[in-house]
Amino acid sequence: MRLAQLPQEFVGAQPILTTLEGAGYEAYFVGGSVRDTILGKPIHDVDIATSAYPEEVKALFKRTVDTGIEHGTVMILDHGTGYETTTFRTESGYQDYRRPDKVTFVRHLEDDLKRRDFTINALALRQDGEVIDLFDGLADLKAGVIRAVGDPEDRFGEDALRMMRAVRFASQLNFDIETKTLAAIKDHAHLLSQIAVERIHDEFVRMMLGTAAHRGLSLMIQTKLADYCPGLVGHTIDLSTIATVRQLAPANEVEVWTMVAFHLGLSYPDTVEFLQAWKTANHIIKAANQALHLAYAQQYHGVTKQLLFAMNADTIEAGTNVARMSGYGPDDPNKWLNVYQDLPIHDSHELALTGADLIKRAGLKPGPEVGDILQKVQNAVITEKVANDGETLIKYVQDNLLTDDDSSKTK
Ligand code: ATP
Ligand code: MG
Numbered sequence: 001m002r003l004a005q006l007p008q009e010f011v012g013a014q015p016i017l018t019t020l021e022g023a024g025y026e027a028y029f030v031g032g033s034v035r036d037t038i039l040g041k042p043i044h045d046v047d048i049a050t051s052a053y054p055e056e057v058k059a060l061f062k063r064t065v066d067t068g069i070e071h072g073t074v075m076i077l078d079h080g081t082g083y084e085t086t087t088f089r090t091e092s093g094y095q096d097y098r099r100p101d102k103v104t105f106v107r108h109l110e111d112d113l114k115r116r117d118f119t120i121n122a123l124a125l126r127q128d129g130e131v132i133d134l135f136d137g138l139a140d141l142k143a144g145v146i147r148a149v150g151d152p153e154d155r156f157g158e159d160a161l162r163m164m165r166a167v168r169f170a171s172q173l174n175f176d177i178e179t180k181t182l183a184a185i186k187d188h189a190h191l192l193s194q195i196a197v198e199r200i201h202d203e204f205v206r207m208m209l210g211t212a213a214h215r216g217l218s219l220m221i222q223t224k225l226a227d228y229c230p231g232l233v234g235h236t237i238d239l240s241t242i243a244t245v246r247q248l249a250p251a252n253e254v255e256v257w258t259m260v261a262f263h264l265g266l267s268y269p270d271t272v273e274f275l276q277a278w279k280t281a282n283h284i285i286k287a288a289n290q291a292l293h294l295a296y297a298q299q300y301h302g303v304t305k306q307l308l309f310a311m312n313a314d315t316i317e318a319g320t321n322v323a324r325m326s327g328y329g330p331d332d333p334n335k336w337l338n339v340y341q342d343l344p345i346h347d348s349h350e351l352a353l354t355g356a357d358l359i360k361r362a363g364l365k366p367g368p369e370v371g372d373i374l375q376k377v378q379n380a381v382i383t384e385k386v387a388n389d390g391e392t393l394i395k396y397v398q399d400n401l402l403t404d405d406d407s408s409k410t411k
Contacts, residue, residue: 027127113132148162298328351388
């Protein structure tokens with residue numbers, strides 16, 4: 001196969017391939033960008049592989065950075081944007097089912113492509129547009145199949161993260177996992193427990209954000225990979241419910257985790273613990289917990305203005321989307337966002353009454369009662385029982401919120 005035209009991202013990197021080839025080395029575009037180009041999808045990172053050893057690469061360019069020199073990766077900055085170039089290599093000795101003990105630089109493209117995970121990721125592209133396809137990756141791309149390069153049993157035994165990558169690609173590309181590859185994942189699912197949670201987290205979120213997340217999730221259940229993820233063992237039925245959601249399309253990581261916590265029926269403290277076990281970033285945990293409040297409120301006890309006030313536009317959107325995907329409405333996707341935007345205030349600081357006003361004007365003594373009354377005033381403003389105006393609020397407090405005891409003090 002020969003591509004008539006290279007995407008712009010590749011064109012910018014062509015001088016690098018030209019320089020390497022001019023010096024007698026081989027150089028190709030490799031990895032996900034080749035796969036995505038053939039699929040007609042936008043590409044993000046351009047990876048270049050070359051037969052030149054790292055020191056040989058560095059000798060050919062003026063400005064380079066050793067971004068991963070021990071793995072053979074050098075960033076070349078001579079042509080504006082940096083381009084990462086990696087020497088052909090083989091990997092061996094996966095003692096711990098994750099990282100190779102040894103990386104060996106080699107001169108042949110075939111050896112480099114052999115160590116790659118799936119046939120669709122083992123294509124190389126020459127700068128003249130010719131696609132080098134040693135493992136029938138093009139046929140698999142066409143058929144929509146994820147197939148391990150070589151013996152799948154060996155490949156997942158070497159690096160257990162590849163199993164999560166398989167389900168992630170199945171979701172992102174809406175592809176099937178080939179039969180033997182799938183069987184090997186079932187056999188090796190338990191090895192996932194050897195992999196750092198952060199790396200599983202990354203693949204899981206990308207899987208859930210893929211266009212066929214239902215497929216990825218079903219594969220995780222079917223292969224039992226889910227049983228080796230934090231907090232998911234014993235939750236097959238809950239996960240299946242998510243997988244059967246007709247329009248499963250979380251828009252971001254917060255929605256992914258809110259969706260999972262909602263269907264697992266987790267309490268707020270359990271959600272925090274669950275997400276911490278997944279090594280989720282704190283700001284995501286906080287946002288997911290807020291969104292979860294809205295989703296549960298929508299399902300059970302109704303959404304109040306006070307709840308919306310305690311949230312922000314992003315978490316309201318996330319909570320609404322999760323409730324809607326799960327079949328709990330509201331019909332209008334902007335319903336809660338509109339209510340939120342129409343609230344008279346969006347922050348306690350906007351309240352036209354302070355504790356000091358209460359002490360000075362309503363004769364209250366400093367103490368917990370001040371806070372309690374402010375809270376009541378805030379609720380009254382949020383629910384539009386009273387206008388957010390200083391004088392009106394003082395009067396509202398005097399008429400409605402002071403006990404006889406307090407009032408006697410004002411007299
Ligand atoms: P994307 O960047 O869209 O997530 P990608 O295929 O480019 O997809 P990367 O993680 O960027 O994935 O890896 C680049 C390439 O390196 C892959 O296409 C694959 O050839 C190879 N690769 C990455 N991770 C592994 C792995 N765990 N085992 C074997 N090969 C891998
Ligand atoms: Mg990539």
